[in-house]
Amino acid sequence: MSDSPLQQQLNLARQAAARRDWREASRLCIDVLRQDARQADAHLILGCAAGDAGAASTALRAFRTALTLAPERGDIRLQLARCLVQSGEHMAGECEADTCASLIGEDASQLDLLATIYSHLGKQEKAAPYAERAVAIAPDNATLLSNAAAILVFLGRTGEAEAYLRRALQLAPRHFRSHWQLAQLRRAEDELHYRNMLVLSAHYAENGNAQAYLHYAMGKVSEDLGLWQQAWRHYARGAEYRRRDIRYRSEEEQRLFAALRQGFTEEWFCRGAETPSTGEAPIFIVSLPRAGSTLVERIVGSHSQVQSLGELPHWPLVVKKQTAVGGPPLYSTEIAAAASTIDPVAAARDYCAAIRHRRDQRPFFTDKLPGNFLYLPMLARAFPGARFVHVARHPMDAGFAMYKQLFADAYPWSYDLEELGQYYVQYHQLMQQWARLLQQRMVTVNYDALVAAPETETRALLHGLGLPFEDACLQPHKTPNPAATASAIQVREPVHRRSSGRWQHFAAQLQPYRDVLENAGVLPLR
Template identity: 30%
Template sequence: MKRISDLHSQAIKLINNKAFIDAHPLVVNIIRQDPEHADAYFLLGIINMEVGQPEKAIQLIEKARQLDADSEREYLVYLIKAYSLTRNREKVENLEGIFSQHKSHSPLLLDTVGVALNKVGLHHQAMDYYQQAIDQDASKESFYYNYGTAAKFLGRFDIARKAFKQAIELNPHYVKAYFAMTELSESVAELVPDMQKLISQVNNPDEQLHLAHAMAKEYEKQNHYQDAFSILKQYKQHTLNRIKYDHQAEDSLFDALHTLAESPIQQQGCASNQPIFVVGMPRSGTTLMERILSSHSMVYSGEELHDFSITVKAHTGTASKRLLDKAVLTAAYQADHTQIGKQYIQRTAALSKEHPHFVDKLPFNFLYLDLIRRALPNAKVICMLRDPLDTCIGNFRQLFSLQNPFTAYALDLDRTAQYYQRFYRWVHQFNDLQHPNFKIVRYESLVTSPESQIRDILSFCNLPWQQACLQVENNSAPVSTASKVQVREPINTKSIERWKRYQPHTDEIEAFFKAQGIGELS
């Protein structure tokens, strides 16, 4: 039997090399030999966090903290990180308060806490931690990149631009910084030759996809829309060829949504009317709607919350690694919907301390429409609907995380159209159920006649009229979505019929929507 010290050293080496599966049995072996080995529990927590099980990681790291108070600081940082992955903002805030009482933190720990704060929407605090990390070590490009990302979310674009530029100067191969630079409104055409050279040099497909999106954004700024579409199609196809995209599971989920929504409601649900859910396809105006609502003095912006999906998953007890699939959805209909609603309100309690209402703007919550109706019958739900061609092009142009199981469709324009058709049919079936707290808002109507539309929306939400809701450009709340630049502008119609710039690449999906009877949104 190997000595514990040898197992420990080997496990750390494997974890540092991201060989988490190989490290797992070594750490388990340590715990078998020494059930009170604190660092083994900590390492096991790290492994679980990296393989997508943050709830289990939390339990393990808490155990490590109990066994070894001397290592409190490092364990605490990764506990904060684990809670941020569950989007538990209140826990992150509380634990950060404990961490801040310690002195003399290393730059890496400061940066890690900053990332956790950023993930739960605490961007101001995150910037402070990144700045402290940079002050101690100005040689790490990732510190500047993270600092710039937080600044971008806060609308401080000049600061963000400088930070991303510094990251590139420190490491000309730092791909993420190129993409982040191109997301800002100003052109960085001078970087295109570097990106063209770099995309042929990097071997990582994810980095190639980042560069393809960055180059496409610059081509668009120069009105070279055919070039933009071509490079996206090329590298998105490369990605699609190597990932396991289970479109059949996707279709099965939508089929289950239609069937289960017809089942009778047998519980009262949680009575809270605090949440206002804003749902819809990505790139359909959900962020604009969130900005309109959060400009109201009675409404707080929760940004994109994952609390409802996490709560539903926890109540199903299913073994599926996905937050939502047919098995999880089916089990969710057997769960206690009242308790789901209550736990969701408990998880989001920090958002409604000073405001009667908060916005939960996670687009894919449209998959939970009927469960929201059952768990939180008094919650308002606004579903954004945008022209199908503009929506599909917007999704195809968007760089989604490859770890997000809901967005693989966007790697292919035809599949994006099929996904939109599924979404469209589902929300209209749900609308036919005549839930009084559900409202479809058409993006084109909203931006064409904003005042009349916003008055109607506020009335639906039982909110008095406030002029500030019409002037979203004055809303200083952070924005961490793909629309972070656009929503800093006054409401406008510039994005209507943007799809026409990409003809004839859109001809096939245009014909598809006409055949499906999805054209003019009426």
């Protein structure tokens, strides 16, 4: 028996959604709902379309409507959970995710999505069993193996992660993301993996995304083997491919920094002298990415009085919400310009409420979201008892470390050397202004000094934070805390100095970046 015209139209909408043609999918679903407003799938697809466009409130309404019509549908509840997490409503998102577990049964793709949601929540321990179950149900699915491996890496289970990735590549030798993950997992000892990827890159000649993954992976293997010129060629090619896919204008970034400098002045900061305390004592650890903040967080998080909460997105989400600036970006010139007009106390209240379900009984907790450096004066007023740690690294090492890293959807300025230099200058100037405002409330940790003299610098760090010294802080690689960052592999090793001065192997190639820094006075002219 053939489907009704309405079901045929809904099937077309599902097909359009599968190929991410959201305009066509939305058009079809709206027409379906005009005929029958109780079609849960039409609401579900409209929610996915709205979520893809960054219209979170519209997406949430659509998912909730779909769920009222079909409360037994685990797939709808999963989308609702994901949307809540993306909107910063982590407690509600986790509650929905917990409910999903009994509804999705043995559907491998839904189990994988549930694991992803928990991973985004920072709950890697909850994510892993669902990722492993998905792999057990669909052991020949390379994408599921790759996703599960990523979660196991965050938990420090690198041997199992490697086994998953090798199986993924046996099943799908062209699975470029697995090649990239495998290259990150351990130091290369020979060129076999490199040669395999080099052949594979020719197959993906027209696929820029695949080329980016493969070139970054080949750069990593080449660097491991000390083949410096070869490594740079691949990093540069990977960055070139990545930059082509990104819409980014450095002028807009400069306007954002200018808005922050103009809004958070000394006069603004001094208004908060009598700000009431929330009772919480967060330790905000800030830096540019790949500058050592994960290592510092694990040192501080090894202390018995400190709970490590990783990179919490809640502060910028609260700021965005309270400024009432629409659109998908979490950071923008409009948000930055309006940030100094909102009430820091109200923002602190919302932030504490959003993370309350994550807190335990320890008196202190860390939040190491790198982007929090933009809002340090506001955080200082919002939390009179907060501590601040700024992790600084030699500008050349910092620049190279960012340039050679393939990030997910963040840091679009890191794929072009001049744009990277311009961003570093803006960051440097902003941090100088914040240091004048915060004074003794901000502890600066020099990464190179830390890895050269771990005990001396760790003692100084803890003293600056008002914490008694504990021996556990000298062995951060032994802490069981998950590490869901690009440094997830490195922080499982004892503290080492291998990365200090590494940029010198690439001094000539990094000259465009250095020129920007020298011209701005960040580095002395040679």
